Amino acid sequence: MASVPSARADYYRRIKPLHLTPLWEELHALVPREPNSPCIPALWRYADIRPLLMESANLITAEEAVRRVLVLENPAMQGRSSITQSLYAGLQLIMPGEIAPSHRHVQSALRFIVDGRGAYTTVGGERTTMYPGDFIITPSWAWHDHGNEGIAGDSEPVVWLDGLDIPLVRFFDAGFAENDESRAQQVQRPEGNSYARFGYNMVPVRHAHASATSPIFSYPYDRSREALARLQRDEPSDPWQGWKLRYINPLTGGAPMPTMATYLQLLPAGFCGQTHRATDGAVYSVVEGRGTAEIAGQRFAFQPQDTFVVPSWAPLRLQADEEVVLFSFSDRPVQQAIGIHRETFLND
Numbered sequence: 296m297a298s299v300p301s302a303r304a305d306y307y308r309r310i311k312p313l314h315l316t317p318l319w320e321e322l323h324a325l326v327p328r329e330p331n332s333p334c335i336p337a338l339w340r341y342a343d344i345r346p347l348l349m350e351s352a353n354l355i356t357a358e359e360a361v362r363r364v365l366v367l368e369n370p371a372m373q374g375r376s377s378i379t380q381s382l383y384a385g386l387q388l389i390m391p392g393e394i395a396p397s398h399r400h401v402q403s404a405l406r407f408i409v410d411g412r413g414a415y416t417t418v419g420g421e422r423t424t425m426y427p428g429d430f431i432i433t434p435s436w437a438w439h440d441h442g443n444e445g446i447a448g449d450s451e452p453v454v455w456l457d458g459l460d461i462p463l464v465r466f467f468d469a470g471f472a473e474n475d476e477s478r479a480q481q482v483q484r485p486e487g488n489s490y491a492r493f494g495y496n497m498v499p500v501r502h503a504h505a506s507a508t509s510p511i512f513s514y515p516y517d518r519s520r521e522a523l524a525r526l527q528r529d530e531p532s533d534p535w536q537g538w539k540l541r542y543i544n545p546l547t548g549g550a551p552m553p554t555m556a557t558y559l560q561l562l563p564a565g566f567c568g569q570t571h572r573a574t575d576g577a578v579y580s581v582v583e584g585r586g587t588a589e590i591a592g593q594r595f596a597f598q599p600q601d602t603f604v605v606p607s608w609a610p611l612r613l614q615a616d617e618e619v620v621l622f623s624f625s626d627r628p629v630q631q632a633i634g635i636h637r638e639t640f641l642n643d
C-alpha cells in the first residue's frame with residue numbers, strides 16, 4: 296500500500312489539471328494567527344537621495360517623465376513599486392520652470408513637501424503654492440498638474456513625498472487614468488478659495504458635498520504646527536506617541552481621503568516612547584529634529600527629511616534626541632471601513 300505522503304502527492308498531482316489545490320496545505324499561511332507582513336522596516340536618508348534626485352533632472356525633464364519620481368520601494372518587495380502591501384511612496388522633483396502635465400487617475404494621492412518652496416499644484420482648477428511641511432491632497436479622479444514658478448523671483452528645486460494608494464487600486468484591478476488636453480489646467484478659482492470655504496470650521500451653507508475626499512486640498516504646515524505647539528504647552532504628552540493629531544475631512548471628521556489617513560505628531564526633546572503596534576503599516580516623513588525609531592527591534596536613527604516605513608503589526612518605539620515632528624500616513628480608513636483595524640499600546 297502507498298504511504299500517506301506519496302498517496303497525497305499523487306492526489307495533488309491529479310487535482311492540479313482541474314485547477315484545484317488542497318486548502319489544508321496552506322491554511323496556516325492563508326489565515327495566520329497574526330499579521331505576517333512581507334514588508335520589512337526601512338529608512339531612506341534624504342542626504343543620500345537628494346544628490347541622486349538632482350542628477351535625475353539632467354537625465355529627463357518633468358514633462359517627458361510625466362512625473363519625475365524616485366519610488367521608495369520596500370527592500371523585501373522588489374519590483375512591486377510598493378512601500379507596504381497597500382501603499383506607494385516616492386520622492387518627486389520639480390525644477391524651476393518645469394511643468395508636470397495635467398492628468399487624472401482613480402488613485403488618490405497625497406503630497407508632503409520635503410524640500411524647497413515655490414512649486415505649485417493645480418487640483419480641479421485651483422492652485423496651491425507648496426511650502427515645506429504642507430500636506431496636499433489630489434482626490435481620486437481630479438485633474439492635477441504641478442509646476443514651479445518660485446516665489447517673488449526666487450526659485451529652487453522642490454521635492455515632495457508622494458503617497459498613493461496605487462497597490463490597493465491594483466489589488467482591486469480598478470485603475471483608470473487619462474491625460475488632459477492641455478499641459479496645464481486653466482485656473483478657475485483664486486488660490487486659497489477652498490481653504491476659505493472649508494478651512495475655518497465653517498462650510499458654505501448651501502454646500503452639498505458629493506466627494507469621498509476632503510474639500511480642503513492643502514493643509515498648511517504653520518497651522519498644524521501651531522496646534523501641536525499649543526498642545527505641548529497645555530497638556531501632557533501621550534507616553535506612546537507624544538502629541539499626535541490626525542488630519543480630518545472637515546465635513547465628516549473622518550480621514551481626508553477614503554484610502555489614506557494622515558497624521559502629524561510632536562515628540563518633546565528627550566522623549567523615550569513606549570511600544571505600540573497597529574495593523575496599518577505606516578510611512579513616516581521626518582519634518583523636524585533627530586531621533587530613533589525602533590521598529591521590530593531594529594533601530595533607525597532619523598533626521599529631518601528622512602522617510603521610514605513601519606510594517607503592519609511591527610512594534611514601534613520612538614525616541615527623540617531633540618524636539619521631533621513627524622508626518623505619517625497609512626491605510627487605516629480602509630481597515631476601519633471593513634472593521635479589521637487593531638492597535639495595541641504596550642507597557643514596557
Ligand code: GTQ
Pocket residue numbers: 362364384385387400404439457459
Ligand atoms: O503626481 O500624479 O508619485 O500619478 C505616482 C503617480 C505621482 C502624480 C506619483 C502619479 C503621481
